Amino acid sequence: MQRLRQIPTLLLTWYRQNKRDLPWRNNPTPYEVWVSEIMLQQTRVEAVKPYYERFIQELPNVWALATCEEEKLLKLWEGLGYYSRVRNMQKTAQTLIANYDGVFPKDRERLVTLSGIGEYTAGAIASIAYQQPCSAVDGNVLRVISRLLANPTPIANVAYRKQMAEELTAVYPNEGEACAEFTQSLFELGALVCKPKNPNCTACPLAEICEANRQNKQTLYPVKQEKRAKRDESVYVFVIQTPEGFCIRRRDTGVLKGMNEFPSVVSHGEGVEGALFALGIDEYREVKRQRFTHIFTHIRWDMTCVWIRTDVAPFDAYALDEIKESISLPTAFRQCLRIVEDV
Ligand code: SF4
Incomplete structure (x- = not known):
């Protein structure tokens, strides 16, 4: 605990001199903190910036988000993946309007009752937007504190994370801007200095x-459990060109359920003809095929993308430009557009 108590003074001075200028750091509203934090889960800061700016421009507050058409919403999220997150965000926006006059509650206890908001995001909103003494423990913070304390507890351990969140909250500045800065200083140290592979201890304020660092065993921490091996799946993806355009349908099962796709079939060795038959297509001409891969959290797709032409559209068909500009397609399927572009 003594070590933790020393962090704020050391880290705040460093943060004020070294913080990056990020679009969500300029006196953010709770809504802006929330949007940025959800986007930053699993995605790099540099990649998030243009998404964040476009999202805030199009949907600047909970009212705009709550009433946004699903297709537009998914299009704004296209490329970030984890589409359930933005759907949960819309649900939360609707709940905020129905139950809280469109205003985020200030306390962590009520924030975590909202769809898609866990302990971490609640802590970020409470501390950064409402300047409350409330920790937000993400992967960066876990790494910094595990190293600081040389704590061998695996970071997947829920009790450990909870305890860390409580102990950090206890050493927060009392209230005000320093609370917002302290949360962000921990993120920033993890992102810029206490990096996963090459921590730059000589430049570290801690x-x-x-x-x-004292033991020179930085990279032994944090302790992680072995990752679950990814499952391999072979998938046919059909870019079906008809006189009306290219076919798109909604996935009704499996990974990316509810999202648009070029019609796809998980392969069990049946070949292209059998897979097309399963989609109700028995007369077609193959134009080209190309292999792609896509990696999800637990699955690796080996994709055989096949461009075919057929006279009857078995699914809704759209012009290529419309697919590119207005239809949301997860990255796994969007890359298949290359098959028609690279000719
Ligand atoms: S950068 Fe080095 S000194 Fe700083 S917290 Fe990480 S391991 Fe410790």
Whole structure:
């Protein structure tokens, strides 16, 4: 605990001199903190910036988000993946309007009752937007604190994360801007200095109090459990060209359920003809095929993308430009557009 108490003073001075200028850092509203934090889960800061700016421009507040048409919403999210997140965000926006006059509650206890808002996001909103003494423990923070304390507890351990969140909350500045800065300073240290592979301890404001640094065992922490092996799946993806355009349908099962796709079939060795038959197509001409891969959290897709022409559209068909500009397609399927573009 003594080590933790020393962090704010050391880190805040460093943060004020070294923080990056990010679009969600300029006196953000709770809505802006929320949008940025959801986008930043699993996606790099540089990649998030244009998404964030476009999203906030199109949907600047909970009212705009709550009433946004699904297709537009998914299009704004296209490329970020994890589409359930933006759907949960819309549900939360609707709940906020129905139950909270469109205003985010200030306390963590009520924030975590909202769809898609967990302990971490609640802590970020409470501390950054409402300047409350409330920690937000993400992967960066877990890494910094695990190293600082040379704590061998696996970071997947829920009790450990909870305890860390409580102990950090106890050492927060009392209230005000310093609370917002302290949360962000921990994120920033993890992102810029205490990096996963090559921590730059010589530039670290916590070096003198860091136990892993003292032992020169930085990369032993945080302790992680073995990752679950990814499952391989072979998938046919059909770019079906008809006189009306290219076919798109909604996925009704499996990964990316509810999202648009070029019609696809998981292959069990039946070949292209059998897979097309399963889609109700028995007369067609194959134009080209190309292999792609896409990696999800637990699945690796080996995709055989096949461009075919057929006279009757078995699904809704759209012009190529419309697909590119207005239809949301997850990255796994969007890359298949290359098959018609690279000719
Ligand atoms: S001294 Fe090194 S290991 Fe410790 S917190 Fe700083 S960067 Fe991380």
